[in-house]
Amino acid sequence: MAMLTVASLRKTYTTDRGGVRAVQGVSFTVEDGRFYTLLGPSGCGKTTTLRCIAGLERPEGGTIQLDDEVLSGDGRFVPPYDRDLGMVFQSYAIWPHMNVFDNVAFPLRVGRARATSAEVRKRVEEALALVGLEGLEDRPAPQLSGGQQQRLALARALVRKPRLLLLDEPLSNLDAKLRERMRIELRELQRRLGITTVYVTHDQGEALFLSHRVAVMHDGGIVQEGTPREIYRDPSTGFAADFVGNATFLAGDVVEDGIAALGGRVRCSMPKDLRPGEKGLLVLRPENVVVRGAPERRPNEFGGKLEIAAFLGDHLDCIVAVGDTLVRARAHPSVQLRRGQDVWVEFPVEHCVAMRDDGWRPRALQRSFGEDEE
């Protein structure tokens, strides 16, 4: 397999209304055999980055390297068909006029080194077995279910045994149940083959589930990179905290041992360069907020009113109003809590690490979601 290195990648689209700076200095490395995800909202430059790696776009700056071969940059540009990669797009782009066999065989029948028909058969059968479609060779492609079409696209991407796999939101056209099953299959397949993979998605759950490493993108750049655990537990910016997972933001002046918020002081640890008087931001994940029906007079305990307790089977999704601030919390489903009652929330100090406030604020919390527990 291979290691992918992208350095200082830049791509601007020329349009009637001027240049669109889609990718502005993106750098990352995908180690051999790893699953790497570009995660970010629509329009942040994920697809453009992937298309540059594939050779479908010509970047105006930066280099793209697979092991020590320069694919793009330093005056070189390897055309897509010579890049030794497989790709699956959001719309799987399978050919409806072909059967399953011919769809998968297609990449072996075009390009320079054409395979013999015996070899084509062997390779196609191997690829179909990988994705669990063996026996369906003669089926017209449109007669496959959504999940099968998705597997077919994957088989076609893998049939040439590429050194690099590029996936652009390949699960987003599937319904929720199937999407969840396919992401388990995809993870298992990638781990089994050990193929170096770049995955693009706006779905944080997918990114956390599938990836060895995640890059959070915003406005054409990478704002944070790390393992799923690092990205979730230790976001480096307000945007990253908001985009990955649910969070309550507490912003306030840094004071001794904490920040001034919720009409008092919330104790937290602080990066060294954040000093009293500066603006701090504390990001609280719902599973780290404890909700109780009675006070226990513990540090970082605040009284409030339970606005919402939505039953989601494996947990209760709660929103507690502490003054004007809506705090999101997660409780065990057996906990007896009623909407409108007085409750106390606790932010255990070990989960409280403030960062410098960069001014980012989350989308407004919806007061009505799910079914209320009455």
Ligand SMILES: Nc1ncnc2c1ncn2[C@@H]1O[C@H](COP(=O)(O)OP(=O)(O)O)[C@@H](O)[C@H]1O
């Ligand atoms: N072919 C194109 N021509 C002009 N602008 C484009 C083109 N493709 C994408 N863009 C713009 O570039 C930016 C990044 O797009 P894209 O890479 O598709 O983002 P993402 O995949 O993260 O949604 C967006 O502002 C988008 O509108």
Ligand SMILES: [Mg+2]
């Ligand atoms: Mg896209």
